[in-house]
Amino acid sequence: MIKLNKITCFEYGILIYFLIRSMSLGISMNSYIHIGGVDGYLSPIIGTIIGFIPLYIFLKLLNYRPDLNIFEKFDSLFGKKIGKIINIIVVGTIIFLTCIIFWNLLNFISSQYLFRTSTLYVAIIFGICFIYTCTKSLNTLVRTSNILFYISIIIFLICALGLIGSSKLTNLLPFLEHGIKNPLLSGLAHVAYSILPLNILLFIPKKDVKNNKNLTKTIIFFYIFTNIGKFIVIFYVLSTFGIDLASMYEFPDFVLLRRIATTGFFQRFESILATQWIFDLFMMLSICFHFIKYSFKHITNCKYDNLFISVLIIIVCFISSNYLFQNNTVGDNFILYKLPFVMMVILFILPLLVFIRTKYKKTT
Numbered sequence: 001m002i003k004l005n006k007i008t009c010f011e012y013g014i015l016i017y018f019l020i021r022s023m024s025l026g027i028s029m030n031s032y033i034h035i036g037g038v039d040g041y042l043s044p045i046i047g048t049i050i051g052f053i054p055l056y057i058f059l060k061l062l063n064y065r066p067d068l069n070i071f072e073k074f075d076s077l078f079g080k081k082i083g084k085i086i087n088i089i090v091v092g093t094i095i096f097l098t099c100i101i102f103w104n105l106l107n108f109i110s111s112q113y114l115f116r117t118s119t120l121y122v123a124i125i126f127g128i129c130f131i132y133t134c135t136k137s138l139n140t141l142v143r144t145s146n147i148l149f150y151i152s153i154i155i156f157l158i159c160a161l162g163l164i165g166s167s168k169l170t171n172l173l174p175f176l177e178h179g180i181k182n183p184l185l186s187g188l189a190h191v192a193y194s195i196l197p198l199n200i201l202l203f204i205p206k207k208d209v210k211n212n213k214n215l216t217k218t219i220i221f222f223y224i225f226t227n228i229g230k231f232i233v234i235f236y237v238l239s240t241f242g243i244d245l246a247s248m249y250e251f252p253d254f255v256l257l258r259r260i261a262t263t264g265f266f267q268r269f270e271s272i273l274a275t276q277w278i279f280d281l282f283m284m285l286s287i288c289f290h291f292i293k294y295s296f297k298h299i300t301n302c303k304y305d306n307l308f309i310s311v312l313i314i315i316v317c318f319i320s321s322n323y324l325f326q327n328n329t330v331g332d333n334f335i336l337y338k339l340p341f342v343m344m345v346i347l348f349i350l351p352l353l354v355f356i357r358t359k360y361k362k363t364t
Contacts (some may be wrong), residue, residue, distance in 0.1 A: 006208050008029040009215045011142045013222035014149045015201055016286060020194045020226040021139040022284030025277040028103050028193040029253050032234045034336060036161055038188030039176055041235045043183050047190025048227040054195050054348055055223060057355045058202070059216055060072075064358045066206035077357045084299060091295040094200060095317065098288040100335060102321040105281040107328060112254060113271060123322070127314050129282070134289045134314065136150040138204070141286055148279040155276045160232060162260035167239035192340035194230065196347035197284070201334075203291045205228070250332070275324065289313060348350075 032040035066075055070090075075083035105126065110119050133141055178181075208211050237252050240259060246252045254277075257270030291314050325331035 005141050006210050007139065007204070008210050009212060009218040011146065012201070012204070012209050012215060013218040015142070015283075016198060016219055016222040017149060017226045018145060018280055018283035019197045019200065019287065020223070021230065021277075021280040022101065023104075023193040023199065023251060024230060024280065026108060026251050026332075028190055029192065029234060030238070030250075030332070031186050031189040031336055031340075033237070033243065033246050033252065035189060036183045037178065038172065038174070038238065039178075039183045040186055040243070041172065041231065041238050042192050043186035044227055044231040044234060046183055046187030047194065048224070048231075049196035050187055050204045051191045051223075051227075053257065054191065054351070055198070055220075057348075057351050058198050059219065060355055060358070061199075061202055061351060062206050062215075066212070069205045069294070069298075070202035071295055073202075074354070077354060087295060087299050090346065090350065091292060091299070093318075093342070094288055094295075095293055097197070097343070098285060098292065098317050098325055099321040100331075100339065101281060101285055101288070102317055103249045103324050103331060104335075105278070105285070108251060108254075108277070108281075108333075112274070113252065121321075123318055126282075127318055130285060130289055130314050131311055134293055139292060141283075141290060143284055144286075148283060152276045152279050155273055156229060159257060159260065160236075160277075161272055163236050163240065164258070166259045167236055169239060171239050171242040188344075189336075189340045190230075192343040192347075194227070196343050199347050199351055200287060200291050203294050250328075258273070289317075 032043045036043040047057070061073070065076060069074060071083075071087050074086045077083070078086060106119050109122050110117070110176055114122055133144070206215065209215055233253055235255050237246050240256060241252065249255045254274050256272065257273045260270070260273065296313065325334065
């Protein structure tokens, strides 16, 4: 059994916060606009309601055998051979997802901050940071998330208050121009991008959460709280730009920040405010690397130290992310139209089958 240091319910909730927000920039935000259209602001609402189904499954799996992590639960439910196959499929999917998020992070940094700097240098800098966090315990990651959470909330409040006068409700008309179909499809994409990644946290056994009697309530609170924030962002994007202008930008939520009025003291103030999304991506990738590290140790019974495993994992993800897509257009189309299906199959159908198996095992 992999030993993890205990964390609090609130700290677990903060991890929920970052996982739900992590694929907003350039991914779920674009699905709201390009799939949901002018009614894209309804997508987080619809997705949040539908998302209670995978959230319910997540909570049931979390509460089942609270002394075991998800890898050990697979072994317990299906036997070691089939359990190992399932573990390999799941970790393969998380590695693939990690590569996509790493690619998105590098794409954003290179295009909006360091457009004259080689992507290789940017990747190396972040790679060193991820190696450091991956070699440390989960508690180090959680302490980092605590600091970034409060900074992120402050930045979000500055953005929300600074944009109050910029929105025009007429940009949201006509209401349901093409019916409910497009917002519904975009809502399902919201479930894939924002809700299903919560299953990654199942590598943390419930017993490793202090005073976990209130854990379910904490998770539900952060689930609703974070999704409200996502609704606010897409509402501002569409009501400020309108659907035609919003669909022209690769990162419309980043461009939106330029509408925040300043006294001129800060130049490119939106770059400072946009660090909240870098925090989201950083935390998501750090959690994914921890998941991959623990799964690798469980599957192979590896005795190597954390440094060797961390360097190996991050090198593989770095190389893969650089050769993942031929160009940004191919990458954006895959992420927008194909990635949700991949995530639905592995991160929804598989947990659903595991949940059914837990019910069957109890009855037998």
